[in-house]
Amino acid sequence: ARLDCGELASTEDSCNAAGCCWSPLPDGTSGPWCFYSSDNLPSSCFVFQNSTSTAPFSPSEVAAFQTNFLANVDVESVGAVVAAPDHDTPGGNYYYHWMRDGALSMRSLFASADLDSDTKSSYLQSYAKWVVGRQSAVAVHDGVDVRVEPKFEIPDGSVFAGSWCRPQNDGPGLRAITLMMYAEDLLSNDPKDDFVTSNLWTGDSSTVNGGAIKFDLDWVVSGWQSNTCDLWEEVQSTDFFWNRVTMKKAMLMGAKFAETMGDSESSATYASTAAAIDAELDSHWTGSFVAEESNRQKDGAVFVGFNNGYDSSDDRYSPVSVEVAATINVFNTAFCSEYTVNTADSAAEVPGILIGRYPGDTYANGNPWVLTTAALAQVLYRAATYTITTSAPTDEALEQFSAALNVDFPSDASGISQTLAAAGDSVLLRLKEHVGGDGGHLDEQLDRNTGAQMSAKDLTWSYAEVINAMKARDDWVAAFA
Numbered sequence: 001a002r003l004d005c006g007e008l009a010s011t012e013d014s015c016n017a018a019g020c021c022w023s024p025l026p027d028g029t030s031g032p033w034c035f036y037s038s039d040n041l042p043s044s045c046f047v048f049q050n051s052t053s054t055a056p057f058s059p060s061e062v063a064a065f066q067t068n069f070l071a072n073v074d075v076e077s078v079g080a081v082v083a084a085p086d087h088d089t090p091g092g093n094y095y096y097h098w099m100r101d102g103a104l105s106m107r108s109l110f111a112s113a114d115l116d117s118d119t120k121s122s123y124l125q126s127y128a129k130w131v132v133g134r135q136s137a138v139a140v141h142d143g144v145d146v147r148v149e150p151k152f153e154i155p156d157g158s159v160f161a162g163s164w165c166r167p168q169n170d171g172p173g174l175r176a177i178t179l180m181m182y183a184e185d186l187l188s189n190d191p192k193d194d195f196v197t198s199n200l201w202t203g204d205s206s207t208v209n210g211g212a213i214k215f216d217l218d219w220v221v222s223g224w225q226s227n228t229c230d231l232w233e234e235v236q237s238t239d240f241f242w243n244r245v246t247m248k249k250a251m252l253m254g255a256k257f258a259e260t261m262g263d264s265e266s267s268a269t270y271a272s273t274a275a276a277i278d279a280e281l282d283s284h285w286t287g288s289f290v291a292e293e294s295n296r297q298k299d300g301a302v303f304v305g306f307n308n309g310y311d312s313s314d315d316r317y318s319p320v321s322v323e324v325a326a327t328i329n330v331f332n333t334a335f336c337s338e339y340t341v342n343t344a345d346s347a348a349e350v351p352g353i354l355i356g357r358y359p360g361d362t363y364a365n366g367n368p369w370v371l372t373t374a375a376l377a378q379v380l381y382r383a384a385t386y387t388i389t390t391s392a393p394t395d396e397a398l399e400q401f402s403a404a405l406n407v408d409f410p411s412d413a414s415g416i417s418q419t420l421a422a423a424g425d426s427v428l429l430r431l432k433e434h435v436g437g438d439g440g441h442l443d444e445q446l447d448r449n450t451g452a453q454m455s456a457k458d459l460t461w462s463y464a465e466v467i468n469a470m471k472a473r474d475d476w477v478a479a480f481a
Contacts, residue, residue, distance in 0.1 A: 004032035004288035004330060031287030044329065045336035045343065048407040049351035049426045052418060055473060056428035062470050064440025066113055069463035073109060074123055076155040079130030081105045083151075084444070084456040090364040094456045096151040096160060099134075099171035100231070101461045102127070104308065107178040108464035110185075112471035117185075124182045128199055131175055131212045133157050147172050147219045150233065165229035165236070170243045172216035172223075173250030174308075179213050180257050187260065201261045214266070217254040220247050221273050230293070231301040232357055241284045241292045242301040245309030245317070248277040252311045278316070289330040290323050292358075298334050299358040300372030302327060307378050307468070319383035320393040325400035328376065332404045334359050339368055341451040345430055352430030354446060364455050367445040373431050374465035380424035381472035385479045387417040414480075421476050428469060442466060 005020035015022040015034035024033050057065075075082045081102035084094035106127045110120055137146045140159045148167035151160045183200045186193040197203070201211040209215035224247050229235070231242045251274035258267035284291050290306075292299035306317055306324055317324055336342050338359050345354070354368035355376050361367075383401075387393065392413045393401060402409055405423045409416050434451035435442060442462040444455040 004286060005034045005036045010034045035288075044332040044353070044404055044406055045346040046332050046353045046404060046406045046423075047346050047349055047351045047426065047430075048405050048423060049429060050407070050419070050422050052421050052425055055470070056425050056432055057466070057470060061436070061440060062467070063114070065442060065463050065466055068440055068442070068458055069105075069109075069113070069460060069467060072458065072460040072463070073105065074126045077126075078155045078157065079126035079128075079133075080152070080154045080157070081127070081460060082154060083461070084459045086457040086459075089444070089456040091456070094459075095154060097130070097134075097154055097157075098151045099149065100168065100174060103171065103174035103178050105460050105464045107174075107181065107308075108468050110178065110181055112464075112467045121182075121186075124179075125195060128179055128182070128195075128212055130157065131179065132199055132208050135209055135212060135215055141166065145219065145223075147216060148223070148228070150229070165233040167226070167228055168233070169219075169223055169226055169228040170231070170246055172219040173243075173247040176213050176216040176220070176250045177246070177253060177308075179216075180253050183213065184257070184260075201257070201263075203261065203263070213254075213257065217250060217258075217266075217270060220250055220254075221269055224273065224277055230296070231299075231304070232363075234363075235293075235296060237293045237295070239280065239283070239293060240301070241281070241290060241299075242305045242309075244277055244281055244284070245305045248274050248281070249309045249311045251277065252313055256313075278314070281316070285323055289327040290317070296358055298331055300331070300355050300369065300375065301357070303331070303355065303372060303375040303379055304465075307375055307382070310382075318390075319379055319386050320391065320397055322394060322397040322400060324379065324383070325393060325397040325404065328379065329400045329404035331355070335368070338366075339448045341368065341434075341446065341448060345433065345451070350430050350433050351426035353427060354430055354434075354451070356445075356448075364445060365448060367448045367454065368451075369445050370431065370435070370442050370453075370459070370462035371444075371465040373427060373446075374462070374469045377424045377427040377431075378465070378469040378472045380420050380427065381469065381476050384417045384420035384424065385472070385476045387413055387420060389479050392416050417476070417480060421473070421480070424469070424473060424476075428466075431466075 012022045020034050021037050025031050072082045080097040083098045083101045087093045087095055137159050139146050140161050144167050148169045149159050150164055150166055150168045183196045186196050200213045227238050230240050251270045254270035255267045290302050291297035292301050335355050355372040356368045398409050409419050434446050443453040443457050444459040447454050
């Protein structure tokens with residue numbers, strides 16, 4: 001298979017100048033035109049540690065992460081999730097409720113946190129009420145629906161009035177996913193649960209806009225093709241992989257949930273919208289990796305999308321698919337050469353790899369991020385579990401995993417599963433190398449040269465992703481037993 005050496009804008013001249021091979025493919029054939037020669041292949045700096053005997057983070061370390069995570073949830077008792085309790089970061093004040101961070105963090109709380117059901121429900125109900133309130137907030141920017149506003153003031157919940165990258169259209173789908181997960185849990189105990197029918201799906205558009213879930217899902221139906229800012233709030237497009245894949249999941253879940261609520265018309269609308277979004281995902285596969293967007297192809301947002309956008313009902317981008325394996329291979333190689341800390345860690349045989357936002361990032365000097373590194377670990381743990389519960393990777397996918405992780409795989413499913421889990425451990429062990437002495441605190445970034453934590457202090461999303469990764473590991477341990 002060809003390993004991509006260029007970008008969509010590459011020409012024969014620029015490809016040759018980079019020391020790579022140029023050979024156009026026939027129409028309808030997937031793959032790069034600019035690729036590395038077989039005797040000049042770049043290699044991953046991934047350091048594989050072949051052991052799963054001890055979890056990369058101890059139970060006490062995970063408990064400390066969770067304590068710090070929960071300190072950022074339901075802040076000031078208003079249901080908001082603060083992005084970080086840090087008023088002075090390279091990006092300014094983080095003491096706001098970002099709709100994206102909030103939805104993903106509350107999803108983590110529901111699905112991954114070690115809390116009893118009553119405590120989880122209390123947090124989720126506070127969050128749901130906050131969402132209902134924000135959906136009815138006064139719009140302050142012409143042409144921007146409050147549902148796609150990026151962030152809100154804490155504690156009063158008003159729309160952030162300052163200049164910012166907007167709209168951000170991933171919010172409605174992400175909120176709906178989290179609230180549907182919670183609603184499904186409530187309805188499993190009481191099919192007529194009052195909180196669901198009064199707040200989340202009322203069946204009456206005049207009552208809280210039909211409910212927080214329906215109001216957000218209906219926005220996705222009408223707005224999924226709209227122009228939006230990216231996950232990192234820097235560039236705009238109508239076709240980000242992250243937005244597409246999470247919106248599709250929201251529609252798939254929404255179709256089932258609407259049927260549960262007796263709304264077959266909405267169910268059909270959501271199902272058809274999911275199919276339309278799915279058709280657009282094809283263009284993101286370059287033949288070598290899944291691209292976030294044509295102008296920023298190699299982006300850690302794709303790893304986060306693999307985890308948050310996967311739906312078993314259609315199994316697209318399963319964690320053992322060749323698309324996922326190849327993307328890990330290409331991205332690992334890209335991020336190896338991006339950061340001095342990766343080179344130094346690999347030379348010192350520190351397991352794993354650190355992942356950032358995208359090659360060439362300049363925000364705060366461009367660094368590895370805690371959340372994208374943890375997201376890669378979660379993908380690998382999910383692949384390990386999938387291998388023994390559903391199916392093993394194909395030979396083509398294993399070839400990609402092998403190159404990405406610098407390991408030869410055994411032939412049996414059990415051995416493949418354990419190898420993938422060990423790779424997940426390796427990623428978190430490198431992360432632990434740089435955060436383990438910080439008393440259970442997780443910041444936004446790791447210095448590209450030293451690996452020291454930096455930028456926003458106690459970033460809620462960082463905690464959520466590490467907690468998710470460790471929960472995915474626990475799921476693998478239970479499945480493997």
